[in-house]
Ligand SMILES: Nc1ncnc2c1ncn2[C@@H]1O[C@H](COP(=O)(O)OP(=O)(O)O)[C@@H](O)[C@H]1O
């Protein structure tokens with residue numbers, strides 16, 4: 001019954017998309033819109049075919065994806081243990097609180113000039129931008145997640161002989177994991193924003209660079225193709241992430 | 254060292270506990286003294302709010318008395334001690350661990366090797382009749398099954414003392430009876446020292462070797478009754494004359510305390 005429902009809405013969704021693309025195509029073919037202003041979907045498609053042929057599309061997509069993944073992984077791998085630690089010890093939370101509070105409101109864009117000065121137009125600079133944009137908010141998500149642990153479970157663990165470190169690993173981490181993962185999913189979206197902005201400003205590769213470069217050469221179809229690729233890539237990564245989530249949280253099924 | 258009578262497992266000496274909150278101070282326990290001997294099954298009965306949970310938390314070391322001392326085997330309790338295995342009313346199972354992993358938890362904390370852990374856990378899962386549920390997550394178990402897991406988890410850790418805080422209060426009558434009988438059987442077999450809290454006189458009579466009635470808040474001991482109903486026991490014991498006799502005695506003193514606690518409540522209005 002439910003499958004039937006979702007199947008139905010999927011068909012409606014696809015139909016709606018096709019109607020939209022058809023109208024767009026027709027409007028462009030009638031010459032109602034300047035091609036430089038908005039190229040027809042078919043033009044974007046033929047640009048895609050050309051760029052797949054010469055390998056550029058895949059290269060740009062992989063470059064951006066790799067940067068997001070590396071920066072995001074490093075940020076998460078530091079933020080998770082550090083957040084669990086800060087969530088468990090009020091004293092250290094108080095020590096680090098002013099720094100986190102000052103870092104959090106800074107948009108990742110504001111780090112671009114400094115990172116270029118320090119690191120140049122390098123891969124490391126791209127990773128750093130993703131890291132700086134996602135670390136402080138991730139940390140806050142994780143600290144917040146640790147607050148929702150049932151204190152009774154901590155008591156029970158201690159009563160069964162767990163040390164405070166054991167409690168962090170055996171109770172606080174798994175207990176806050178569902179919320180941490182929900183937070184990281186949001187952060188992954190933010191990581192993409194970071195990398196595209198960094199690439200728009202200074203890069204030699206990546207989807208952000210491709211969009212900016214397309215604009216320089218008045219190839220609006222390349223610009224649109226770049227934008228479509230960002231959407232598709234983020235959607236695909238989201239699906240993969242959800243698979244991964246199910247594996248990590250078997251008890252929530 | 255304090256002189257402790259031979260065989261005294263837990264010695265609660267003139268313990269007071271005062272909570273200070275927004276509405277001023279609450280004296281939960283006042284100068285409560287109680288000795289529990291090795292191998293005794295002591296059940297504490299008292300009206301709700303009289304300080305039963307507070308007392309158990311002090312014995313487990315979750316909290317410290319405001320005055321007085323608690324000795325376990327003659328040594329003062331100074332912090333959380335795994336030697337007093339606590340069983341909570343709401344089970345406190347780890348939702349992210351399977352039945353097996355929950356039961357193994359205490360052993361894992363002792364850094365026992367995996368295979369040894371597995372064997373020992375299997376023994377206790379079997380004891381509470383949950384074979385076949387090893388890989389199930391708590392979320393899929395009924396309340397009665399969850400409490401059985403929690404009992405197995407505690408027993409596997411081999412505590413010197415078991416503390417149970419109204420463990421069956423949230424269960425339906427049938428399940429409760431099954432678990433009561435199971436606990437009596439475990440007690441008959443292992444002779445652990447048990448401190449058990451309830452507000453049900455029937456439950457106290459079915460389980461205990463001694464019953465302690467607590468007064469209304471601030472909690473003290475109103476009456477102690479040795480429960481001489483013979484072991485092995487099962488639910489049928491509730492039909493005997495002796496059961497009714499003891500029940501009457503306890504009921505009188507409990508009733509008096511319940512009335513008092515209701516007066517306290519109306520006074521406060
Ligand atoms: N942490 C606390 N802070 C303040 N008051 C408390 C606290 N714990 C218990 N109390 C009070 O102490 C009294 C005894 O509580 P409790 O031991 O839970 O009773 P029981 O388990 O017998 O129902 C109650 O009046 C309760 O409100």
Ligand SMILES: [Mg+2]
Nearest residue numbers: 305306307418
């Ligand atoms: Mg209570």
